[in-house]
Amino acid sequence: MPRERGSTPIEFALGLLTIVLPLALVVLLVAPVFEARNFVRRAAAEGARAGVLAGGEPLIAASAAIAAVADGMDVATPEISVLFCDGNPCSFARGAVFVVEVSMPVRQISELLPIGEIQVRARHSEQVDLYRSRP
Numbered sequence: 020m021p022r023e024r025g026s027t028p029i030e031f032a033l034g035l036l037t038i039v040l041p042l043a044l045v046v047l048l049v050a051p052v053f054e055a056r057n058f059v060r061r062a063a064a065e066g067a068r069a070g071v072l073a074g075g076e077p078l079i080a081a082s083a084a085i086a087a088v089a090d091g092m093d094v095a096t097p098e099i100s101v102l103f104c105d106g107n108p109c110s111f112a113r114g115a116v117f118v119v120e121v122s123m124p125v126r127q128i129s130e131l132l133p134i135g136e137i138q139v140r141a142r143h144s145e146q147v148d149l150y151r152s153r154p
Contacts, residue, residue: 052125055139059121062088063143066101067119070109071145077111078103081119098123111147118144 065088066081073080082101089096102120103109109117122140 052137052139055123055125056141058088058092058094059123059139059141060143061092062099063119063121063141066121067117067143067145070103070117070119071111071147077117078109081117085119085121094123113147114149115147116144117147118142 062085066085069084070077070081081103085099085101086096089099100122102122104118105120109115111117120140120142122138125137125139
């Protein structure tokens with residue numbers, strides 16, 4: 020009968036390698052999509068809130084807030100697509116709803132797996148305060 024002494028650590032290492040390595044690769048490949056999703060959600064929320072609270076030019080204030088979030092998260096501004104009020108004229112009367120939709124492409128998930136482009140999109144709406152006095 021052959022001796023099998025010492026084979027358990029080798030089998031454990033090979034088994035661990037076949038489980039941990041693919042799992043680590045999946046985590047590394049999907050991370051940019053989650054990062055982009057986090058960015059568009061935050062940018063849409065900040066833009067909608069800044070637009071509602073702005074005194075003079077709400078669309079300019081919303082765009083500036085989105086650009087500030089992009090700058091803070093190191094996202095290239097030309098890649099960002101912003102749509103206000105579903106493409107209709109926005110109303111900032113008391114009780115109106117201001118909608119901001121931000122989208123951006125994630126062109127390549129990773130250097131290891133170059134697959135197409137994924138469009139990440141988020142939409143956020145803020146209601147103009149009912150009891151807020153406007154100038």
